[in-house]
Amino acid sequence: MGLNQLIGNKRIKSILYSYLRNDNIPYSMIFSGSAAANTLSFAVAFAKAIQCLDRDEDFCGACRHCEEIDREIFPDLKIITPEGQFYKKEQIVFLKEDNYRRPLMGKKKIFIIKDAQKMNENSANAFLKVLEEPAESTMFILLTKNLNNLLPTIKSRCQILNFTLPTQAELKAFFLQKGIDDSQAELMSYLGQSGIEDIIEGNFDELMKKRQLSLKILINLTNKTDVDEILLDLNTRSRSRDSFLEYFTEQVNLLSLLLRDIMLLHIDKESEFVINIDNKETLMNLCEQIPMPKVLYLIQRMELLFRDIKRNLNTKILVLEFIKSYTMKEVNHVQSDYR
Numbered sequence: 584m585g586l587n588q589l590i591g592n593k594r595i596k597s598i599l600y601s602y603l604r605n606d607n608i609p610y611s612m613i614f615s616g617s618a619a620a621n622t623l624s625f626a627v628a629f630a631k632a633i634q635c636l637d638r639d640e641d642f643c644g645a646c647r648h649c650e651e652i653d654r655e656i657f658p659d660l661k662i663i664t665p666e667g668q669f670y671k672k673e674q675i676v677f678l679k680e681d682n683y684r685r686p687l688m689g690k691k692k693i694f695i696i697k698d699a700q701k702m703n704e705n706s707a708n709a710f711l712k713v714l715e716e717p718a719e720s721t722m723f724i725l726l727t728k729n730l731n732n733l734l735p736t737i738k739s740r741c742q743i744l745n746f747t748l749p750t751q752a753e754l755k756a757f758f759l760q761k762g763i764d765d766s767q768a769e770l771m772s773y774l775g776q777s778g779i780e781d782i783i784e785g786n787f788d789e790l791m792k793k794r795q796l797s798l799k800i801l802i803n804l805t806n807k808t809d810v811d812e813i814l815l816d817l818n819t820r821s822r823s824r825d826s827f828l829e830y831f832t833e834q835v836n837l838l839s840l841l842l843r844d845i846m847l848l849h850i851d852k853e854s855e856f857v858i859n860i861d862n863k864e865t866l867m868n869l870c871e872q873i874p875m876p877k878v879l880y881l882i883q884r885m886e887l888l889f890r891d892i893k894r895n896l897n898t899k900i901l902v903l904e905f906i907k908s909y910t911m912k913e914v915n916h917v918q919s920d921y922r
């Protein structure tokens with residue numbers, strides 16, 4: 584057992600190991616990266632390595648502390664999430680009081696703060712005060728998907744580690760190690776590399792459902808059936824920006840992979856590089872319906888959408904651009920909703 588068994592981010596592992604080896608653990612850290620980059624697993628594993636009874640520079644996974652951390656009952660590791668859309672000031676006040684209590688069992692009291700960017704001005708300032716007056720045996724690990732949304736004064740007090748998505752090879756090796764068969768591991772590794780969070784969290788069934796949904800969306804958009812329903816669904820989801828962006832990015836990812844496969848099948852019907860091989864028959868049908876120039880056009884459009892997502896464009900505009908990519912005609916009569 585140990586930190587080395589986590590997927591990817593070799594550079595970060597070596598930084599964490601050096602902190603442990605030199606017994607020089609920062610008081611507050613920021614793990615920055617998408618959830619697919621596995622920041623939470625790294626934070627929990629690092630906490631285990633600090634608290635482990637058997638090992639000094641890593642965790643054993645079997646001692647009482649490691650085991651209690653796995654069961655989420657260890658008193659000196661707390662994982663905190665915002666109550667509602669943002670952290671409430673009372674949550675931070677409570678945190679502040681708790682932070683001054685001595686650890687009950689562990690070497691340190693560790694707080695993992697999920698979605699640290701979700702602090703409004705009040706809670707961020709309250710948290711800043713906590714960081715300004717460090718307690719002796721406490722440490723904080725802030726997780727964030729969006730480093731830009733953290734107060735500069737908070738960032739300047741934290742050691743920032745930037746996580747990257749695991750590579751396809753790293754993912755495949757990880758799945759093989761978990762006993763997943765080769766073709767499934769190959770499929771999962773491609774999907775995971777595109778940032779599909781369910782993969783890394785092990786929600787394979789959930790991912791299968793999403794894949795089937797994206798295939799259905801592609802079929803409907805191609806046949807121009809139920810386009811209004813797709814639009815309505817996206818429109819409803821777009822009211823909650825964060826969850827919409829998560830869903831939308833994932834769907835655009837999955838659609839891009841489907842389009843990539845259709846492109847490959849256009850070139851070679853027996854291509855061994857098709858990722859969604861379990862849906863080959865359906866993809867062959869789509870291949871008949873979507874001519875190559877259109878496939879290339881759509882792939883390019885999906886890339887542009889990724890760029891637009893990163894640019895923080897309005898969700899309604901994203902939805903409109905998405906639908907427009909596939910079909911021009913249907914958009915006209917619903918366009919008025921978006922003004």
Ligand SMILES: [Zn+2]
Nearest residue numbers: 635643646649
């Ligand atoms: Zn242990």
